[in-house]
Amino acid sequence: MKKLxxxxxxxxxxxxxxxxxxxAALAAIFSLTEENIKKQEAxxxxxxxxxxxxxxxxxxxxxxxxxxxxxxxxGDIEVVIYxxxxxxxxxxxxxxxxxxxxxxxxxxxxxEIMVGFDPNxxxxxxxxxxxxxxxxxxxxIKDWFKTDAGHQNIxxxxxxxxxxxxxGGDVDAITAATISSKAFLxxxxxxxxxxxxxxxxxxxxxxxxxxxxxxQKEETExxxx
Numbered sequence: 001m002k003k004l005x006x007x008x009x010x011x012x013x014x015x016x017x018x019x020x021x022x023x024a025a026l027a028a029i030f031s032l033t034e035e036n037i038k039k040q041e042a043x044x045x046x047x048x049x050x051x052x053x054x055x056x057x058x059x060x061x062x063x064x065x066x067x068x069x070x071x072x073x074x075g076d077i078e079v080v081i082y083x084x085x086x087x088x089x090x091x092x093x094x095x096x097x098x099x100x101x102x103x104x105x106x107x108x109x110x111x112e113i114m115v116g117f118d119p120n121x122x123x124x125x126x127x128x129x130x131x132x133x134x135x136x137x138x139x140x141i142k143d144w145f146k147t148d149a150g151h152q153n154i155x156x157x158x159x160x161x162x163x164x165x166x167x168g169g170d171v172d173a174i175t176a177a178t179i180s181s182k183a184f185l186x187x188x189x190x191x192x193x194x195x196x197x198x199x200x201x202x203x204x205x206x207x208x209x210x211x212x213x214x215x216q217k218e219e220t221e222x223x224x225x
Contacts, residue, residue: 045114048127049099052116053084060084060096068194077103079194095119098195101129104187107179108132111141115159115191123159123188138180145171145184154185159192 050057062082070077080101086094097118104111109132116124125146133139145154152172154162162185163169166178173181 044129045101048114048129049082051127052099052114052125054097054116054118054124057084059086061086061088061090062099063090070190070194072190074105077190079103079191081194097124100191100194102187102191102194104183104190106131106133106141106183107138107177108134111180111183111187113184113187113191115188117159117192117195121158121160121192121195123155123157125155126188133180134177138174138177140174140177141180141184144174144181154188159188162189 049062050060053060053062062084066081066083068079068081070079082099082101083090084096084098085091086096097116099114099116101112101114104113110130111128111133112130113126113128115126118124128142131139131141133141144152147153150172151165151170154171161169162171164171164173164178164181164185166173167182169185171181171185
């Protein structure tokens with residue numbers, strides 16, 4: 001086979017060919033893994049819903065999700081509400097609480113959080129689904145605000161006005177990670193706001209279709225990314 005001459009055009013063609021083959025290989029790998037990644041994310045979300053509900057979601061029936069948009073100076077925030085009931089009739093008298101997926105704008109990027117509330121808006125528990133905070137600092141949001149040390153635990157408290165002490169509140173921020181802490185607490189407050197009745201006095205309903213999610217009790221906590 002005749003060897004190609006080392007001309008500028010031949011080198012360009014070789015690079016284009018190599019790049020094309022590499023791009024095709026990456027596209028094929030992404031196509032093969034995309035479905036599995038989406039499946040894992042969906043499973044993680046369902047486990048988080050169960051984890052933050054009363055009794056870890058045991059026996060709960062969750063209505064189809066309802067998306068609520070909360071106005072914010074830095075851009076509207078979309079919150080997804082999963083209301084839970086003890087019976088499939090979704091009667092208000094059988095409402096046991098809600099898992100709310102909310103987002104905060106942290107130091108490193110978006111914080112995606114699932115937080116659970118009882119019917120009175122008291123925080124049951126929370127689970128961090130995704131975050132981009134600094135390891136050893138901001139990433140402590142995963143457990144910091146549910147740890148009994150000082151004034152950092154927000155579980156079993158009413159949400160809506162939670163704030164770190166540096167901002168006039170009574171919650172201890174993560175050491176050297178005030179921005180991450182503020183973003184986290186704001187996300188929890190936004191989730192609480194989304195659960196409140198509309199201005200006309202009617203509660204936000206989560207039953208937007210006939211589908212239901214039957215939540216099973218999870219024995220282990222979902223690990224954060």
